[in-house]
Amino acid sequence: MSMLTSTLKNLFSRPDTIRYPKESTEIPTTNRGRVVWDMQRCIWCRLCERNCPTKAIVTDKERKTQTITRVRCIACRTCVDVCPVNIIKMESVYSQPGPEREVHVYGADMAPFEYRVESMPPSLRDASRLRKRDNDGTA
Amino acid sequence: MPNGFIVPYGPQHAAFLEPFNLRLTVEEEVVVGAELNFGYNHRGMEHALAQDYKRTQFLAERVCGICSYHHASVYCQTMETMYGVTISNRANLVRLIMMECQRLTSHLLALGHIAETIGYENLFMQFFREREGVMQLVNRISGGRVHYSMNAIGGLRKDVTYEQLMDVEATLDRLEPKFLELQRIVRKDITLRRRLRGVGLLTKKDAVDWCTVGPTSRGSGLPHDVRLTSYGGYGLEGIKFRPIYYEEGDCYARTMVRMDEVVQAVDLIRQALGQIRDGPYQVPVKGNPNGEAYGRVEAPRGELLYYVRANGTTMLDRIKLRTPALVNIPALTAMVPGCRFADVAVITVSVDPCVCCTDR
Numbered sequence: 001m002s003m004l005t006s007t008l009k010n011l012f013s014r015p016d017t018i019r020y021p022k023e024s025t026e027i028p029t030t031n032r033g034r035v036v037w038d039m040q041r042c043i044w045c046r047l048c049e050r051n052c053p054t055k056a057i058v059t060d061k062e063r064k065t066q067t068i069t070r071v072r073c074i075a076c077r078t079c080v081d082v083c084p085v086n087i088i089k090m091e092s093v094y095s096q097p098g099p100e101r102e103v104h105v106y107g108a109d110m111a112p113f114e115y116r117v118e119s120m121p122p123s124l125r126d127a128s129r130l131r132k133r134d135n136d137g138t139a
Numbered sequence: 140m141p142n143g144f145i146v147p148y149g150p151q152h153a154a155f156l157e158p159f160n161l162r163l164t165v166e167e168e169v170v171v172g173a174e175l176n177f178g179y180n181h182r183g184m185e186h187a188l189a190q191d192y193k194r195t196q197f198l199a200e201r202v203c204g205i206c207s208y209h210h211a212s213v214y215c216q217t218m219e220t221m222y223g224v225t226i227s228n229r230a231n232l233v234r235l236i237m238m239e240c241q242r243l244t245s246h247l248l249a250l251g252h253i254a255e256t257i258g259y260e261n262l263f264m265q266f267f268r269e270r271e272g273v274m275q276l277v278n279r280i281s282g283g284r285v286h287y288s289m290n291a292i293g294g295l296r297k298d299v300t301y302e303q304l305m306d307v308e309a310t311l312d313r314l315e316p317k318f319l320e321l322q323r324i325v326r327k328d329i330t331l332r333r334r335l336r337g338v339g340l341l342t343k344k345d346a347v348d349w350c351t352v353g354p355t356s357r358g359s360g361l362p363h364d365v366r367l368t369s370y371g372g373y374g375l376e377g378i379k380f381r382p383i384y385y386e387e388g389d390c391y392a393r394t395m396v397r398m399d400e401v402v403q404a405v406d407l408i409r410q411a412l413g414q415i416r417d418g419p420y421q422v423p424v425k426g427n428p429n430g431e432a433y434g435r436v437e438a439p440r441g442e443l444l445y446y447v448r449a450n451g452t453t454m455l456d457r458i459k460l461r462t463p464a465l466v467n468i469p470a471l472t473a474m475v476p477g478c479r480f481a482d483v484a485v486i487t488v489s490v491d492p493c494v495c496c497t498d499r
Contacts, residue, residue: 002327006320007261016268025275032282053194076197076288081296090282 031092032075037066038087038112048079064108070095150179154256154484157494173475180498188458200286203496208241208287209438215290217434217445222424229418230294232411235372239404243273245439246397249491256488257334269317276310294421325398335391339474339486349470352463353441355490357384358393365437377414390489462496
């Protein structure tokens with residue numbers, strides 16, 4: 001009997017579920033979706049690379065690029081915190097999953113917060129690279 | 140067991156969210172014995188956690204998805220004990236608020252799961268609807284729905300704003316009548332009472348013998364709650380609460396403990412919001428950790444204990460975690476004998492098994 005009033009109330013009220021692909025819930029602006037760089041102002045200090053807990057970031061000073069493996073990134077916001085010139089920010093949207101192993105590359109010659117998609121280089125596919133760096137204690 | 144059949148229950152079963160195996164000895168409809176098997180979900184977490192102490196927090200958070208913030212908080216609390224620093228009241232109270240928010244999401248999930256297991260889809264939907272409100276609230280405050288990542292050793296990583304605290308209060312004002320309505324339903328509803336009363340009895344003596352913690356022990360009449368030891372924000376002035384416990388020891392008592400704790404969590408968050416003042420949110424800690432320390436918090440499932448040993452370098456020596464589900468799930472072997480086979484699912488779910496925590 002106690003459930004009956006609640007059931008009747010729910011029967012005549014608007015549904016709480018949403019029709020997902022057509023509409024989405026409101027994602028707050030503070031949401032930790034994905035990390036983006038403004039490489040034009042980067043000072044190449046490599047702090048984001050060294051502090052990343054999952055080693056998802058690779059900084060290439062010669063090519064002037066920042067490479068992030070999205071599937072490794074856990075969106076913890078550490079890189080945003082450590083950046084001394086505040087060029088890293090977190091967008092509230094998530095990156096889309098895809099069928100290929102890809103990395104996102106941010107270059108100094110590109111517009112702020114824009115990236116290009118590249119296939120994952122063989123050096124990043126090698127899992128032993130990550131283990132080796134984990135064990136040397138210099139993280 | 141000469142006359143019984145052995146029926147395997149799990150590791151893949153509709154009632155379980157995660158894999159573990161029960162080997163039930165049944166005589167006709169009645170279960171006479173049970174044997175537990177674990178290890179389908181083992182990931183070697185304890186070994187992996189003994190790494191760079193700054194990174195450990197993020198991995199500790201990923202031990203479990205429904206008490207993630209408790210894992211991060213207890214790790215930071217342990218490291219603060221090791222460093223010998225006392226964190227500010229503001230950081231303590233923000234941690235308290237987020238821990239209670241996590242307790243809300245976890246308990247509402249457990250209650251919804253119980254309702255779903257007994258076939259009460261309508262009530263299940265209602266629990267999950269209110270849970271979504273809390274999930275969106277913590278997303279607005281911390282930036283993540285599941286992994287809050289708000290802590291740092293020595294306090295918080297980032298201060299919360301006044302608007303965010305107001306948001307917590309406004310959301311709780313909106314959700315509290317709904318929680319009270321759900322509490323009224325759980326108390327009065329005849330379907331729940333018939334399915335849960337007298338099922339899966341765990342006597343007070345058994346609860347002590349099996350070392351149960353959290354809502355499982357409080358459902359058996361033991362007023363055991365780690366929050367009473369006044370860790371973190373729970374020891375501050377103006378934060379008052381009494382542990383909720385029921386004497387019956389059946390599935391219904393455990394369900395009622397969780398339901399009442401949902402309402403209590405709202406009250407605790409309100410008290411913390413009343414006490415929170417401007418101030419520093421982080422105490423700086425210097426150098427690498429050295430020595431050993433342990434810390435414990437009351438996670439949604441019970442006492443969660445971390446032991447950390449460090450050697451003065453960035454890499455930790457050893458981390459040992461004793462999770463609440465690890466001691467609650469084996470108590471099933473004391474609850475199951477004597478029940479009907481159809482009730483095994485609801486008894487299992489009533490201890491809120493979290494195999495991620497157990498196997499880790």
